[in-house]
Amino acid sequence: MKHFKHLQATSADQAAKEAAGGTAWVMAGGTDLLGTLKDEIFPEYPETVIDLKTIEGMDSIEEDGDALRIGALAKLSAVAESELVRQHAQALAQAAERVASPTIRHMGTLGGNVCQMHRCWYFRVPDDRFHCRRKGGKTCPARIGDNRYHSIFGDDNGCYAVSSHDTAPALVALGATVVTTKREIPAEEFFGAHGHRSNVLEDGEVVKEFRVPKTAKSAFQKFALRKSIDFPVVNCAVAQGSDRATRVVLGGVYAAPWRSKEAEEAVAGGVTAESAAKAGEAAVSVAKPLGKNAYKVDIARTLVKRTLTDLV
Numbered sequence: 001m002k003h004f005k006h007l008q009a010t011s012a013d014q015a016a017k018e019a020a021g022g023t024a025w026v027m028a029g030g031t032d033l034l035g036t037l038k039d040e041i042f043p044e045y046p047e048t049v050i051d052l053k054t055i056e057g058m059d060s061i062e063e064d065g066d067a068l069r070i071g072a073l074a075k076l077s078a079v080a081e082s083e084l085v086r087q088h089a090q091a092l093a094q095a096a097e098r099v100a101s102p103t104i105r106h107m108g109t110l111g112g113n114v115c116q117m118h119r120c121w122y123f124r125v126p127d128d129r130f131h132c133r134r135k136g137g138k139t140c141p142a143r144i145g146d147n148r149y150h151s152i153f154g155d156d157n158g159c160y161a162v163s164s165h166d167t168a169p170a171l172v173a174l175g176a177t178v179v180t181t182k183r184e185i186p187a188e189e190f191f192g193a194h195g196h197r198s199n200v201l202e203d204g205e206v207v208k209e210f211r212v213p214k215t216a217k218s219a220f221q222k223f224a225l226r227k228s229i230d231f232p233v234v235n236c237a238v239a240q241g242s243d244r245a246t247r248v249v250l251g252g253v254y255a256a257p258w259r260s261k262e263a264e265e266a267v268a269g270g271v272t273a274e275s276a277a278k279a280g281e282a283a284v285s286v287a288k289p290l291g292k293n294a295y296k297v298d299i300a301r302t303l304v305k306r307t308l309t310d311l312v
C-alpha cells in the first residue's frame, strides 16, 4: 500500500471541494476502497483519502412526507434493521441484510455500497496487471476470458463487468433519487461503467443522501454461491409503486442494475403465480450470455419469478 494523506471531513461540501481535483478520493466505511488501494489495482493513486465518517448527521434515516431520507453514511446494518425501511421500502432492508457479513454491514455504509467499484477479477487484479477497458485499455479480457461471473446482457462501453452492489437494484426498483453535493439523480440513471467508478459521479461530487418513495409492496432476493458471505451471482428487486405499476430490476447481470421492461410488461395486468413465471421467461428472452455464463440465465429467470411471487 502506498502512502496517502488522511483528511477527516466536517461536511459533504468540504469533502467535495477537497476532492474536486481528482487527487483526493472519498472513503466511508472503507470496506471496499481500502482493499483496492492495498492491491494497487489502479494505474493512478490518491494523494489524499478523505474520511466522510467524521461528518455529523449524514447517517440518519427519517420520514419526509411520502418518502424516506436515508443519509449516505447510514450503516447497512442500520438500514436492514430500521423499522421505517422495513415498513416502507422492504426490498432495500432485505438487500442491506444480505450484504456480506455482520462485520461488514456494521462498517459499510449505504453510500459506499452504492458507489463500490465493480467486482471483476480482471479489473481488480493487483498491480493493474490487466490494463482493461475500464482503465483505458483497448479490450475487456472477460469477453473471451473467464467470464463465468460477467454480464449476460452485453457490454457497457466495451466492459463486461457486472454491478454487484446488493442495494442498487432495490433503489432502482423503488424509484429512489440519489442526492449529491451537485444534483439529484434518479437511481436508474446513476449506475454504469465509467472509468474506475461504477456510477456517473464526477470528481468532487459526494453522495449526501437517498430519497426513497414509500412503497407498499417490494421484495428482494439474491442468489450467491455461499449463503454466509458472498457477492450476488444474480440478485433481483421488485416494487409496486402507487400507480400499481411493477418494476423489475436485476443485479449481477450487467454493468448497471438491469431494469427488465420485458418482465414488467408480463406482469402489467397484475402479479400472479402465472404472470410471475412469464415475467421470468420474458426477462431472459433478450439475454446474450458469454462463453462461460449461460448458467446465469437460468438463475435470473428463476429469481425474477420468485421475487415477483413474494408480492402475491
Ligand SMILES: Cc1cc2nc3c(=O)[nH]c(=O)nc-3n(C[C@H](O)[C@H](O)[C@H](O)COP(=O)(O)OP(=O)(O)OC[C@H]3O[C@@H](n4cnc5c(N)ncnc54)[C@H](O)[C@@H]3O)c2cc1C
Residues within 6 Å of the ligand: 025, 026, 027, 028, 029, 030, 031, 032, 033, 034, 035, 052, 072, 073, 076, 098, 099, 100, 101, 104, 107, 108, 109, 110, 111, 112, 113, 114, 115, 116, 117, 164, 165, 166, 167, 201, 205, 206, 207, 208, 229, 230, 231, 232
Ligand atoms: C469480503 C467482502 C464481502 C462483500 N460482500 C458484499 C456483498 O455481498 N454485497 C455487496 O453489495 N457488497 C459486498 N461487499 C462490498 C462493500 O465493501 C460493501 O458493500 C460496503 O457497503 C461498501 O461500503 P463502505 O462504506 O465500506 O464503502 P467504501 O469502501 O468507503 O467506499 C466504496 C466506494 O464508494 C465511494 N464512496 C463511499 N461513500 C461515498 C459517498 N458518500 N459519495 C461518493 N462516493 C462514495 C468511495 O470513494 C469508494 O470508491 C463486500 C466486501 C467485502 C470486503
